[in-house]
Amino acid sequence: MKSIRDLLGEHLLFRDFHPDLLELMAGCGHNVHFEAGEQILTEGAPASEFYLIRSGKASVGVTVPNRGTVLIETLGPDEVIGVSWPFPPYRWEFSSTAIDPTSAIAMDAECLRSKCDQEPVLGYQVFKSFARLMRDRLQATRLQLLDLYGNHAG
Amino acid sequence: MPADSDESTGRGPMTPVLYRVEARHQELADTVTIRIAPVTERLTDPEPGQFEMLLAFGVGEIPISISGLGDGGGELEHTIRSVGAVTKALCTSAVGDLIGVRGPYGVGWDxxxxxxxxxxxxxxxxxxxxxxxxxxxxxxxxxxxxxxxxxxxxxxxxxxxxxxxxxxxxxxxxxxxxxxxxxxxxxxxxxxxxxxxxxxxxxxxxxxxxxxxxxxxxxxxxxxxxxxxxxxxxxxxxxxxxxxxxxxxxxxxxxxxxxxxxxxxxxxxxxxxxxxxxxxxxx
Structure with missing residues (x-):
């Protein structure tokens, strides 16, 4: 059975991390599994844990009056559920639900924030990884906004 | 260089060949796939990724990629989105209608x-x-x-x-x-x-x-x-x-x-x- 450290090192987000940093983070993580349809994050709830997906698929959505939960994107292996955990007020801004049975590493947000504060090298690496992740999501969102596939004939 | 050069056919490079619409399939509200077949002369079979110039008579001519080859009888499939006058005319063409075709042209997927x-x-x-x-x-x-x-x-x-x-x-x-x-x-x-x-x-x-x-x-x-x-x-x-x-x-x-x-x-x-x-x- 693989250790949390090994699993962290296999995830795309932390694949380039030095083993010592993975070891340091490992104490904040544990394995979790969600069944299809199970709620993973709820908008407005405390951002206490985020999830590194190992397998499966989850939705990200937001509640819109009269429309219910609007699906924004889906996340799969090597992606991350929850990016609001590093920033005050430490609350989720979107909801997430497992679409398929989903296995992930749950990371205790307060634990990792504390370790990032105490170990600037770890903090820099973690925030660099999340900055890249958020750049990718921003880029994807901008492409979605362009409505590239629409028929834009005059 | 187009396959239908002057020397091989006696036809000018800008002269289309007649094809007949054999079938049409509405892919989306604004997008149609037409299958066309040669009326007499048959153009060279295209390579995947090449395109042809399709002429809607009396309207105009546009480049359209080849989306499929038929059953080997020279049939071609083109998937066209209605975005202007020519594409609209092609999208609304009926089975039996004639269109002009030049090509195939260009470098394909290779x-x-x-x-x-x-x-x-x-x-x-x-x-x-x-x-x-x-x-x-x-x-x-x-x-x-x-x-x-x-x-x-x-x-x-x-x-x-x-x-x-x-x-x-x-x-x-x-x-x-x-x-x-x-x-x-x-x-x-x-x-x-x-x-x-x-x-x-x-x-x-x-x-x-x-x-x-x-x-x-x-x-x-x-x-x-x-x-x-x-x-x-x-x-x-x-x-x-x-x-x-x-x-x-x-x-x-x-x-x-x-x-x-x-x-x-x-x-x-x-x-x-x-x-x-x-x-x-x-x-």
Whole structure:
């Protein structure tokens, strides 16, 4: 059975991390599994844990009056559920639900924030990884906004 | 050079050949696939990725990619979105109507160069149409390639084309097919997000992959950059460009892109020849 450290090192987000940093983070993580349809994050709830997906698929959505939960994107292996955990007020801004049975590493947000504060090298690496992740999501969102596939004939 | 040169046919390079609409299939509300067959003279069979000039009599002529070959009798399939007068006329053509055809033109996907590689096919929106013949050729010669992966992006579930074929391909054990849409209702069980998101999950050895990409130009640019970042050699990333092709034989210059004539040097180009040109702002 693989250790949390090994699993962290296999995830795309932390694949380039030095083993010592993975070891340091490992104490904040544990394995979790969600069944299809199970709620993973709820908008407005405390951002206490985020999830590194190992397998499966989850939705990200937001509640819109009269429309219910609007699906924004889906996340799969090597992606991350929850990016609001590093920033005050430490609350989720979107909801997430497992679409398929989903296995992930749950990371205790307060634990990792504390370790990032105490170990600037770890903090820099973690925030660099999340900055890249958020750049990718921003880029994807901008492409979605362009409505590239629409028929834009005059 | 068009296959139907003056010497072989006695016909001028701008003279179309008559084809008859044999069948039409409404793919989407604004998009139709027509199957056409020669009335008398038959044009050279196209290579996947090439295009033809289709003439709607009395309206005009436009370049359209080939989306399929018929049963070997010279039939051709073209998938056309109604965006202007000519495409509207072609989309509304009825079975039995005559249209003019010139071609085939340009450089195609040239899958021979991908032999021994993993083959990654990335389609966005209507871009699946020109890639369909490449997919069919790859399936017919499955042994020539390593992994075969098809990634498809569409606006929403209702905008997916060739759905029956996608489902059939998805059911095979020797292909990986992933579909994502930009927006979807809660009932959608598939992926939501732009097609670039699927790249990291593509089960290929990026260093030994040939990628063929077709879709809106911005989408192709981000896909190509994403593939290059992951280690696909730029010369092995092939994109199908779209420009204002008029003569289709490199004479009129309407489709010139830097030093390239898209009609005869393309429409399929490697990323290492397109990267800088695609960032040049058009006037």
């Amino acid at each position: 899958l021979d160069r991908a032999t021994g590689h993993d083959l990654l096919i990335v389609a966005g929106g209507l871009g699946l149409a020109p890639l369909r013949p490449a997919m069919l050729e790859a399936l017919a010669n499955r042994h020539r390639f390593g992994r075969l992966v098809l990634l498809v992006g569409a606006r929403d579930p209702g905008s997916l084309m060739f759905v029956e074929e996608l489902e059939r391909w998805r059911g095979r054990f020797d292909i990986d097919v992933a579909v994502t849409v930009d927006a979807a209702p809660p009932s959608w069980r598939g992926d939501v997000g732009v097609v670039t998101k699927l790249l990291s999950r593509a089960p290929v050895n990026f260093g030994n992959t040939t990628a063929v990409v077709c879709g809106p130009e911005v989408m192709m640019r981000f896909v190509a950059a994403g593939l290059a970042d992951r280690g696909v050699p730029p010369g092995q990333i092939r994109l199908s460009m779209e420009r204002n092709m008029r003569c289709a034989i490199g004479h009129c210059g309407h489709c010139q892109l830097g030093p390239e004539f898209v009609c005869k040097d393309g429409p399929v180009f490697p990323w290492d020849r397109m990267e800088k040109l695609m960032l040049v702002r058009e006037r």
